[in-house]
Amino acid sequence: PKIGQNRISSMVELRPDWCLSRQRYWGVPIPTVYCKKCGTVYLKKEILQNVEQIFAKEGSDSWFVYEIEKFLPQGFKCEVCGSTEFEKEKNILDVWYDSSVSYKILYDVLPELSSKDIMYLEGSDQHRGWFQVSLIVSTATENKAPYSEVLTHGFVVDGEGRKMSKSLGNVVAPQDIIKHHGAEILRLWTASTDYSLDVRISKEIVEMLVETYRKIRNTIRYILGNLYDFVPEEKNYEFDLLDKYILSKLVSVISETIDAYKNYEFHQVVNTITNFFIKDLSNFYFDVLKDKLYTYPKSSPQRVASQKVLHTIFVSVVPFISPILSFTAEEAWQEAKSSNFVNEESVFLVDLTKIKQQVEKYKDERLEQEISLLSEIRDEVNINLEELRKKGVVGSSLETEVELKVFTEEYKDVVKKFEHMLSSIFIVSSVKVLYLEGKEKKFEVKVHKFDGVKCPRCWVYYKNLTDKGICEKCVHALKELGMI
Ligand SMILES: [Zn+2]
Numbered sequence: 001p002k003i004g005q006n007r008i009s010s011m012v013e014l015r016p017d018w019c020l021s022r023q024r025y026w027g028v029p030i031p032t033v034y035c036k037k038c039g040t041v042y043l044k045k046e047i048l049q050n051v052e053q054i055f056a057k058e059g060s061d062s063w064f065v066y067e068i069e070k071f072l073p074q075g076f077k078c079e080v081c082g083s084t085e086f087e088k089e090k091n092i093l094d095v096w097y098d099s100s101v102s103y104k105i106l107y108d109v110l111p112e113l114s115s116k117d118i119m120y121l122e123g124s125d126q127h128r129g130w131f132q133v134s135l136i137v138s139t140a141t142e143n144k145a146p147y148s149e150v151l152t153h154g155f156v157v158d159g160e161g162r163k164m165s166k167s168l169g170n171v172v173a174p175q176d177i178i179k180h181h182g183a184e185i186l187r188l189w190t191a192s193t194d195y196s197l198d199v200r201i202s203k204e205i206v207e208m209l210v211e212t213y214r215k216i217r218n219t220i221r222y223i224l225g226n227l228y229d230f231v232p233e234e235k236n237y238e239f240d241l242l243d244k245y246i247l248s249k250l251v252s253v254i255s256e257t258i259d260a261y262k263n264y265e266f267h268q269v270v271n272t273i274t275n276f277f278i279k280d281l282s283n284f285y286f287d288v289l290k291d292k293l294y295t296y297p298k299s300s301p302q303r304v305a306s307q308k309v310l311h312t313i314f315v316s317v318v319p320f321i322s323p324i325l326s327f328t329a330e331e332a333w334q335e336a337k338s339s340n341f342v343n344e345e346s347v348f349l350v351d352l353t354k355i356k357q358q359v360e361k362y363k364d365e366r367l368e369q370e371i372s373l374l375s376e377i378r379d380e381v382n383i384n385l386e387e388l389r390k391k392g393v394v395g396s397s398l399e400t401e402v403e404l405k406v407f408t409e410e411y412k413d414v415v416k417k418f419e420h421m422l423s424s425i426f427i428v429s430s431v432k433v434l435y436l437e438g439k440e441k442k443f444e445v446k447v448h449k450f451d452g453v454k455c456p457r458c459w460v461y462y463k464n465l466t467d468k469g470i471c472e473k474c475v476h477a478l479k480e481l482g483m484i
């Protein structure tokens with residue numbers, strides 16, 4: 001990321017010369033020799049070749065074990081004074097030098113790696129350390145950086161941002177989280193942190209994630225539960241505007257998720273998917289769907305359409321969850337597999353690069369804008385409903401009717417387009433719309449108790465029921481089912 005690039009650049013700019021030698025008793029020796037008589041220093045190829053062979057067999061400690069003669073070529077003499085007595089260098093190399101050449105060792109063993117994209121991944125303290133020294137050595141010897149990407153992370157701290165320590169008693173051990181909540185929760189926590197800064201963990205944070213996990217899991221279960229009689233090959237379906245809307249949203253979710261993965265922003269993956277699951281699906285689409293899923297005839301094009309939507313969401317989103325919630329994703333996939341509505345043997349065999357392409361056709365920006373206008377109205381309806389509930393006037397939202405006045409052209413256009421389905425969007429029994437002139441407000445909402453009778457099958461209220469004691473829609477459904 002940009003921020004890391006800036007940090008490396010400024011630290012390279014400001015760093016002093018690198019003194020490579022250190023005065024320690026143990027380490028990687030500097031393989032030079034001195035003439036005992038005149039002090040001339042030798043770093044000769046022939047000596048280095050000897051050293052290389054011996055080190056390769058016995059390790060660099062052999063420098064300290066053997067007499068100097070072992071490393072010198074036969075008959076080696078000082079070129080200045082002719083002396084044959086030499087002394088070994090006692091300084092060692094700075095330990096950072098050892099780590100700076102780690103890439104070289106790796107590429108020597110696996111030469112095919114040198115042409116690949118290589119990422120250096122370490123804590124943020126390595127801007128001054130490993131990232132920098134590797135860059136210096138590699139630039140000096142190969143004229144290029146040893147890596148194509150560098151990614152850093154902060155350190156784990158407690159819920160208040162303090163360092164963990166035994167004396168403070170604020171240590172949260174990963175083993176404990178696994179023991180109490182399972183490895184999925186730990187993985188979810190790891191993925192959901194913004195690791196560009198220090199990352200916090202505490203009991204409360206873990207509890208919150210357990211809640212998030214439950215919501216993700218319940219959403220997947222809800223989808224699977226409503227696909228029990230789904231036939232993927234069924235062609236007789238008809239998406240309504242809400243189905244199209246949620247599919248369009250799905251396209252954005254998939255694109256954002258892919259971008260987030262590409263940028264290693266795993267917390268954005270978690271955010272995007274949980275927001276979609278909670279806000280768009282649980283709090284909105286599933287609510288509206290209930291009526292269709294539970295009361296429409298099984299093979300009605302509307303019911304099949306909503307199953308088609310649920311299925312599309314399942315096969316598109318679950319694979320993107322699998323790198324993070326691996327067990328949950330695979331468990332769901334196997335259940336879907338046993339009902340024959342997925343093809344791949346395992347969720348891990350799904351080609352993630354093809355998913356976007358498969359759903360892209362559903363993108364409809366205009367519809368998304370229109371629904372976001374309707375959501376404003378829906379929020380207003382819900383506030384009014386809540387008041388009636390508090391006063392004890394109504395229990396279920398289906399006991400009410402909405403009077404909606406719209407004033408501005410923008411809202412009039414959208415409301416007109418959706419007028420036939422407003423009652424199912426608001427989950428009320430009836431919606432009366434008045435198109436009025438006015439500039440002060442965009443719209444106005446009033447919610448009343450509906451004066452009518454409840455259909456015992458779908459729970460919607462009507463002015464009158466049929467002579468069968470249920471509503472028209474339910475009569476139709478029961479006929480299809482062959483029950484009347
Ligand atoms: Zn000499």
Ligand SMILES: [Zn+2]
Nearest residue numbers: 455458471474
């Ligand atoms: Zn009914």
